Amino acid sequence: MLELININKNYNAGSINELCLFQDFCLKIDEGDFVAVVGSNGSGKTSMLNIICGSIDIDSGRIEVNGEDMSGKRDFFRHRKIGRVYQDPSKGTCPSMNILENMSIADNKGKKYGLGRGVNKARTDYYKEQLKSLNLGLEDKLYTQVGSLSGGQRQALALLMSTMSPIEFLILDEHTAALDPKTAEIIMELTDKIVREKKVTTIMVTHNLRYAVEYGDRLLMMHEGNVILDKAGEEKKGLQTEEIMSVFNKISVECGN
Numbered sequence: 526m527l528e529l530i531n532i533n534k535n536y537n538a539g540s541i542n543e544l545c546l547f548q549d550f551c552l553k554i555d556e557g558d559f560v561a562v563v564g565s566n567g568s569g570k571t572s573m574l575n576i577i578c579g580s581i582d583i584d585s586g587r588i589e590v591n592g593e594d595m596s597g598k599r600d601f602f603r604h605r606k607i608g609r610v611y612q613d614p615s616k617g618t619c620p621s622m623n624i625l626e627n628m629s630i631a632d633n634k635g636k637k638y639g640l641g642r643g644v645n646k647a648r649t650d651y652y653k654e655q656l657k658s659l660n661l662g663l664e665d666k667l668y669t670q671v672g673s674l675s676g677g678q679r680q681a682l683a684l685l686m687s688t689m690s691p692i693e694f695l696i697l698d699e700h701t702a703a704l705d706p707k708t709a710e711i712i713m714e715l716t717d718k719i720v721r722e723k724k725v726t727t728i729m730v731t732h733n734l735r736y737a738v739e740y741g742d743r744l745l746m747m748h749e750g751n752v753i754l755d756k757a758g759e760e761k762k763g764l765q766t767e768e769i770m771s772v773f774n775k776i777s778v779e780c781g782n
């Protein structure tokens with residue numbers, strides 16, 4: 526279980542631009558849950574992901590994973606247990622290396638040995654098999670530089686790479702936002718397949734309310750550093766996009782957007 530306990534986070538403390546984003550923020554996410562997070566711009570979604578990943582410091586509070594306090598641990602340590610896919614398809618993969626080398630790096634994440642170990646015949650066959658499951662023909666492009674792939678192909682590869690080594694959490698930060706509607710749909714279906722197959726606890730931030738309703742077991746809506754809507758189980762299954770849209774519109778009107 527992931528627990529955020531009484532998190533306090535101020536940006537630009539002591540300056541005229543001071544922003545108190547999280548005040549005693551608490552959240553519990555059960556193992557194996559697929560949680561979709563929506564909310565207006567600036568509501569704190571990415572900050573929350575960065576806090577979980579250790580990419581930004583908190584002022585006080587605790588981040589616990591299965592009871593272990595992660596708060597003081599640096600991001601490189603936490604990333605051994607976390608896979609992350611970003612909005613920008615150019616992040617999460619190395620553009621100047623080919624697919625094989627990228628997969629080898631992902632495969633060897635957290636291990637002490639280098640690239641050579643990852644590109645032997647057995648591993649190459651395994652990578653091909655994994656790529657084949659994406660159904661994008663990438664298994665025939667092992668020696669193609671990742672920088673020359675399309676955004677959708679890169680996001681699919683990034684998704685696969687982020688879940689290649691054993692991880693406890695998959696963090697998806699608007700990972701379909703930069704893709705055309707058809708490719709976004711393919712990546713979402715792929716996401717669901719990977720999450721279900723690997724049974725990995727997943728937190729997906731998205732601005733696509735339909736995806737948040739259709740995918741995942743739990744939906745959170747954030748507003749000004751708070752969770753204002755939390756639906757899981759049967760309640761989540763019964764949700765309609767229009768309902769979420771109407772809550773979203775209501776908070777937008779209230780804050781003058």
Ligand SMILES: Nc1ncnc2c1ncn2[C@@H]1O[C@H](COP(=O)(O)OP(=O)(O)OP(=O)(O)O)[C@@H](O)[C@H]1O
Nearest residue numbers: 536537544546564565566567568569570571572573
């Ligand atoms: N490094 C930073 N320094 C100062 N303020 C920041 C920093 N990062 C985020 N903020 C502020 O914190 C608030 C929350 O930002 P955050 O990016 O977490 O929101 P978000 O919900 O992910 O927004 P979006 O949907 O636009 O990506 C915003 O007001 C933002 O300006």
